[in-house]
Amino acid sequence: MPTPQTESTGAPPAVQNGPQNFGSEPVEADLLRFATAGSVDDGKSTLIGRLLHDSKSLFDDVIEALATTTARRGGEGLDLALVTDGLRAEREQGITIDVAYRYFSTPQRSFIIADTPGHVQYTRNMVTGASTSDVAVILVDARHGLREQSHRHTALSALLGIRHLVLAVNKMDLVDWSQERYEEIRTAFVALAGGLGVDSVQAIPLCALDGTNVVERSASMPWYDGPSLLEHLETVPIPTTSTIDDALRLPIQWVVRPDTQSADSKRWYAGQLASGSVSVGQQVVALPAGGSSTIVAVEGDPPAVRVQLADELDIGRGTVLASVVLPPQVTTELTATVAWLGDQPLTSGGRYVVKHLSRVAKAMVGEIYDRLDVTTLEHGPADSLASNEIGTVRFTLSAPLAIDAYAVNRRTGSFIVIDARTNATVGAAMIAAE
Amino acid sequence: MRFAPVNRLARALEAHSIYVFREVAAEVDRPVLLFSGGKDSVVMLHLALKAFAPGKLPFPIMHIDTGHNFPEVIEFRDRVVAELGLDLVVASVQQAIDHGLVADPGVNGSRNRLQTTALLEAIADNKFEAAFGGARRDEDKARAKERVLSFRDSFGQWDPRNQRPELWQIYNARIKTGEHLRAFPLSDWTELDIWHYIADNGVDLPEMYYSHKREVVERDSMLLATGEWTPPRNGEVPFFETVRYRTVGDMTCTGAVRSYAANAWDVIAEIETTRITERGATRADDRFSEAAMEDRKREGYF
Numbered sequence: 001m002p003t004p005q006t007e008s009t010g011a012p013p014a015v016q017n018g019p020q021n022f023g024s025e026p027v028e029a030d031l032l033r034f035a036t037a038g039s040v041d042d043g044k045s046t047l048i049g050r051l052l053h054d055s056k057s058l059f060d061d062v063i064e065a066l067a068t069t070t071a072r073r074g075g076e077g078l079d080l081a082l083v084t085d086g087l088r089a090e091r092e093q094g095i096t097i098d099v100a101y102r103y104f105s106t107p108q109r110s111f112i113i114a115d116t117p118g119h120v121q122y123t124r125n126m127v128t129g130a131s132t133s134d135v136a137v138i139l140v141d142a143r144h145g146l147r148e149q150s151h152r153h154t155a156l157s158a159l160l161g162i163r164h165l166v167l168a169v170n171k172m173d174l175v176d177w178s179q180e181r182y183e184e185i186r187t188a189f190v191a192l193a194g195g196l197g198v199d200s201v202q203a204i205p206l207c208a209l210d211g212t213n214v215v216e217r218s219a220s221m222p223w224y225d226g227p228s229l230l231e232h233l234e235t236v237p238i239p240t241t242s243t244i245d246d247a248l249r250l251p252i253q254w255v256v257r258p259d260t261q262s263a264d265s266k267r268w269y270a271g272q273l274a275s276g277s278v279s280v281g282q283q284v285v286a287l288p289a290g291g292s293s294t295i296v297a298v299e300g301d302p303p304a305v306r307v308q309l310a311d312e313l314d315i316g317r318g319t320v321l322a323s324v325v326l327p328p329q330v331t332t333e334l335t336a337t338v339a340w341l342g343d344q345p346l347t348s349g350g351r352y353v354v355k356h357l358s359r360v361a362k363a364m365v366g367e368i369y370d371r372l373d374v375t376t377l378e379h380g381p382a383d384s385l386a387s388n389e390i391g392t393v394r395f396t397l398s399a400p401l402a403i404d405a406y407a408v409n410r411r412t413g414s415f416i417v418i419d420a421r422t423n424a425t426v427g428a429a430m431i432a433a434e
Numbered sequence: 435m436r437f438a439p440v441n442r443l444a445r446a447l448e449a450h451s452i453y454v455f456r457e458v459a460a461e462v463d464r465p466v467l468l469f470s471g472g473k474d475s476v477v478m479l480h481l482a483l484k485a486f487a488p489g490k491l492p493f494p495i496m497h498i499d500t501g502h503n504f505p506e507v508i509e510f511r512d513r514v515v516a517e518l519g520l521d522l523v524v525a526s527v528q529q530a531i532d533h534g535l536v537a538d539p540g541v542n543g544s545r546n547r548l549q550t551t552a553l554l555e556a557i558a559d560n561k562f563e564a565a566f567g568g569a570r571r572d573e574d575k576a577r578a579k580e581r582v583l584s585f586r587d588s589f590g591q592w593d594p595r596n597q598r599p600e601l602w603q604i605y606n607a608r609i610k611t612g613e614h615l616r617a618f619p620l621s622d623w624t625e626l627d628i629w630h631y632i633a634d635n636g637v638d639l640p641e642m643y644y645s646h647k648r649e650v651v652e653r654d655s656m657l658l659a660t661g662e663w664t665p666p667r668n669g670e671v672p673f674f675e676t677v678r679y680r681t682v683g684d685m686t687c688t689g690a691v692r693s694y695a696a697n698a699w700d701v702i703a704e705i706e707t708t709r710i711t712e713r714g715a716t717r718a719d720d721r722f723s724e725a726a727m728e729d730r731k732r733e734g735y736f
Binding site: 268 | 442443445446447448449452453456457459460484485486487488489571572575578579594595597598599600601602603604606608609610621622624626
């Protein structure tokens with residue numbers, strides 16, 4: 001299908017800021033996924049509402065409904081916190097129950113927000129939201145500075161492998177736009193994040209209620225010369241999820257068997273690249289079974305690909321095709337940091353099912369080495385993990401898995417724990433380096 | 435609103451959808467793809483074919499037939515099924531009415547909500563364990579909180595307060611007998627992403643998505659096509675208007691918008707400047723209350 005010409009010269013149009021860019025042929029668009037976390041009254045809903053409103057992502061009928069609802073509740077104008085109001089129970093109780101996903105775009109970038117509530121089951125929600133995010137925005141109230149929740153949100157973001165944090169210091173109007181107060185909070189946060197191994201931090205003083213430094217910079221804080229929140233989100237480099245980007249990891253999801261009438265007698269192995277790339281002539285090893293072969297055909301748009309191999313190997317759903325030079329570890333024993341989500345506690349000797357990539361295995365819990373206090377960030381002794389607790393746990397598996405450490409590859413280094421009786425997802429596990 | 439979704443964005447969305455198809459098809463017995471002939475279900479089918487190529491689609495498609503269809507949508511559905519050699523299951527709301535399972539809302543009444551009964555009946559009768567739906571999280575605030583794999587109990591009900599956490603890209607598709615999953619491969623897509631996919635991939639759609647002349651009446655500030663199930667009411671004067679549809683559903687509750695967009699690129703240009711959501715503009719079924727979608731979803735709606 002022909003693409004529309006937006007300029008008679010045929011040259012690619014310049015990318016401009018603002019809505020005048022509608023309909024033009026874009027430069028490489030990309031996608032930033034970020035999680036937002038804050039304590040109950042830090043103004044997170046207002047911030048997200050403000051971000052969507054000021055980036056002109058709210059449609060007229062939504063704004064109209066918002067005005068009506070605001071008025072019905074005795075408010076004036078637009079209560080932007082209501083934009084993220086989801087379920088009936090939440091509106092009735094004035095709380096946020098679950099992770100919600102929001103979508104908006106600017107000419108620079110598309111965004112998916114994982115909006116994680118801060119109070120009930122904060123670990124479960126924060127871990128879920130952070131697991132798919134590239135960046136986390138930690139919101140604090142300028143009057144209160146870092147609180148217990150801020151420590152937890154920061155620790156959980158670091159634990160989930162998020163390598164860039166944004167500190168949004170909200171309600172600056174209530175501290176008279178004080179640079180001193182902002183610097184105090186920023187310094188404490190940089191120390192906290194640094195202690196957790198996160199060196200990449202951007203702090204932004206703002207006021208979600210009136211929009212200061214959310215989308216537009218304002219004159220309220222002439223001492224601040226950094227970007228607005230949106231400007232920062234539009235330009236922050238998107239971190240890769242793997243530090244071994246050259247090393248192939250292709251977990252096989254689906255095998256296409258050849259048609260009996262077809263001249264093409266080879267099977268296709270389909271999956272999504274977790275790292276690396278595939279090309280014809282490349283040597284690969286099939287794990288955990290072992291055996292190596294050469295790729296003879298590749299189809300699809302990476303990362304969703306399918307390949308054919310020169311040799312018949314023992315390959316099915318759950319096999320990982322990997323780099324011969326830098327293969328994953330194949331093991332039935334592993335240690336992982338587990339965020340426990342189940343109602344029943346995790347105890348030594350417990351039996352579960354784990355799902356790693358597209359492979360399922362039975363698992364027995366061995367020793368529980370420690371429990372992480374997500375407020376003090378100290379490791380303490382433990383013999384069980386209750387719901388929303390985090391600890392280091394040894395697992396023995398019924399069948400080998402091809403794994404990497406979570407710090408090396410977020411996809412091949414993570415698995416979920418399932419209760420086989422209820423089928424509930426009860427744990428999120430990040431594999432430790434051996 | 436989403437601008438310019440190409441390259442990395444389109445690839446990421448597409449790859450995720452394909453990933454979801456393969457995971458669910460591999461892990462449950464008897465999945466089915468819900469196909470309305472609407473643009474989202476057409477894109478979903480297009481992605482499903484990519485996911486399993488060069489093999490055949492390893493599951494049937496199912497149409498929940500309200501009996502109040504746009505004739506061109508049924509023609510389109512049958513043409514797609516014939517061309518691709520797909521298995522089609524039709525679950526009929528009329529049949530549910532005839533069997534006394536639900537009451538006929540009568541002429542001009544919406545059969546939208548009745549689809550839930552027909553859908554749940556068909557899932558049970560065919561022992562489907564998973565139904566792929568084209569719902570997107572940007573459509574509604576209840577959908578914004580729904581998982582990619584949404585678990586339904588043996589009554590087909592959704593419990594929004596008790597959803598399985600969904601971590602990384604690891605999907606837990608385990609269910610017990612009688613329960614089923616709804617899988618939403620287009621969860622992260624927006625209306626504009628869908629249209630970019632249609633334009634980039636030359637996806638064929640029912641003609642009514644593009645500008646055409648049609649006899650309509652204006653009702654509740656929406657343009658409704660006149661037809662067998664939507665005769666003009668007292669005082670309504672039918673007139674001809676150049677319109678297109680942004681969504682396709684039951685004829686009694688799906689409105690048209692005035693438009694000269696003749697192809698997918700025109701539609702993209704139009705959406706990029708529009709200020710009204712697609713459901714707000716054209717779906718009477720979502721206008722009843724703040725929680726209209728949530729209530730229908732809890733009962734087992736798409």
